[in-house]
Amino acid sequence: MPQMIFVNLPVTDLDRSTAFYEAVGATKNPRFSDDTASGMVITDAIHVMLLTHDKWRQFTDRQIPDAKISAQVMLCLSHDSRESVDQVVARAGTAGGRIDPNPVQDYGFMYGRSYADPDGHIWEVMWMDAAAAEAGPEAFAAEAAAT
Incomplete structure (x- = not known):
């Protein structure tokens, strides 16, 4: 399993x-x-x-933190495309979540946004170019600087 x-x-x-x-x-x-x-x-x-x-x-028996004012974890899920990231964040907003409680991250090879659920738990959703991920962010930055 x-x-x-x-x-x-x-x-x-x-x-x-x-x-x-x-x-x-x-x-x-x-x-x-x-x-x-x-x-x-x-x-x-x-x-x-x-x-x-x-x-x-x-x-x-630990106290339940108020996720709207404190953070214990930040969860991140990958998606297949930048468009999929935007779509899921839009659905979260329509369903009553808070859109982009954290800054949008756009590094070219990686794109991420976030939403908070109704209780304030933050979920990040991100897309990463598979080839760039394999080569590492430094390779992407060097390629971008060369163009």
């Missing part, structure tokens, strides 16, 4: 958060969902578990 990642996020309104993640392309898995959690599938290997605060507290 390939290694998978399950990102667990505390949410204040499970229905709102579930609808938001569906709007940006995730699919709700009913086998891992109930009135305290929504198991959201991004890919076969990437899953997001949206957990009510009461459910979250079953796993840790």
Whole structure:
């Protein structure tokens, strides 16, 4: 079985958060969902578990930070094109997310934007030119400077 990642996020309104993640392309898995959690599938290997605060507290006694004013993690997903990055960020905005809470990054070979979900969890979405990634950013910068 390939290694998978399950990102667990505390949410204040499970229905709102579930609808938001569906709007940006995730699919709700009913086998891992109930009135305290929504198991959201991004890919076969990437899953997001949206957990009510009461459910979250079953796993840790640490304080739940307010993601709108502090950051514990910043999550990043790759996409196949710059256009796809723009599309997913636009869908996040339409669904009630905050668009570009972090500066847009455009390095030519790599393009990234971000959105915050309704609870303030920041997701970056990025595209990177595969050839440039393999050669390294310095090679891209040298090529750009030569033209």
